[in-house]
Ligand SMILES: NC(=O)C1=CN([C@@H]2O[C@H](COP(=O)(O)OP(=O)(O)OC[C@H]3O[C@@H](n4cnc5c(N)ncnc54)[C@H](O)[C@@H]3O)[C@@H](O)[C@H]2O)C=CC1
């Protein structure tokens with residue numbers, strides 16, 4: 001067998017050092033003890049993104065999609081299990097972002113330090129027969145702990161909250177940030193993008209269009225009747241029959257349950273959610289970069305209705321949410337839906353607020 005040259009020896013030694021890092025020091029940063037660091041050099045322009053719950057059903061494909069995003073220079077993957085494997089795996093992708101893994105509560109602060117965007121899909125998913133609110137008891141505590149970490153380590157980060165029940169977890173996050181004095185409503189967004197993604201898909205199916213050409217605003221919240229598609233505002237403008245409107249509203253409101261039942265106990269939407277979360281995070285990143293006209297639906301602190309939180313179209317920019325749009329003209333069907341949505345949302349918001357204030 002041919003002996004490697006001394007130049008080749010040096011290169012192999014360098015690669016081996018990356019695979020089995022002693023205590024790697026990142027330029028300009030201190031390295032967390034026991035942290036998995038999959039490339040020593042970063043520094044290329046771009047944003048720093050953390051995924052909390054990165055080893056989960058949503059977390060893994062979402063981490064992969066964020067690794068592909070050219071706006072991301074550093075990707076931190078945090079979970080209470082399995083991040084070494086996920087980090088090693090994703091770090092082999094030949095895209096720009098430097099990937100670092102963080103395992104367990106003692107590494108949460110290292111995972112969060114310096115982040116521009118924190119995406120949270122941590123928590124338990126539904127099984128058939130459960131509502132999203134049935135997840136409250138477990139997920140409320142998880143979200144509270146993670147948000148306490150964000151308030152301490154990256155209080156200026158944009159937070160994309162995915163963990164259910166979103167209608168309550170966003171108010172929980174707001175209360176945690178208020179308590180420590182770091183709350184900026186412009187930087188806290190509940191991710192309802194999957195409702196829009198589903199609505200675009202189902203409406204396109206009915207109209208015989210390419211879903212990429214369809215834009216359906218979905219407002220309210222992210223559970224059952226609180227998911228309110230505004231089918232009178234579909235772009236391109238179209239006329240749907242009352243039967244089509246009933247079918248579409250029901251399918252969009254129950255899209256999550258459709259997946260939970262099809263998975264029959266193996267969890268809820270993960271792949272379409274990772275896609276939706278990556279699309280939404282990309283919009284936040286483009287806003288941060290200063291792109292004009294970045295508009296998406298999200299569940300945010302709002303004065304669009306009398307409720308303190310509501311999902312509607314928002315414009316994203318360097319400060320996070322730069323403008324929240326009103327609902328526009330609603331027809332009778334949508335006005336009735338809005339009243340039902342508000343009634344349920346009010347209770348879910350109060351439940352989240354009380355959890356932190358108790
Ligand atoms: N907003 C939305 O549109 C959607 C929200 N979801 C919600 O997203 C959440 C996650 O769903 P899946 O990924 O399918 O669940 P999963 O169980 O596959 O993954 C969740 C991950 O969170 C981790 N985790 C648990 N406690 C943690 C903690 N304290 N800190 C960090 N990580 C922790 C788990 O170890 C696991 O890897 C669920 O609450 C689900 O209901 C799901 C689909 C759509």
Ligand SMILES: O=C([O-])CC(=O)C(=O)O
Pocket residue numbers: 125126132164194255256257259260268269
């Ligand atoms: O339905 C669930 O539990 C997960 C979810 O939020 C969705 O798929 O919209």
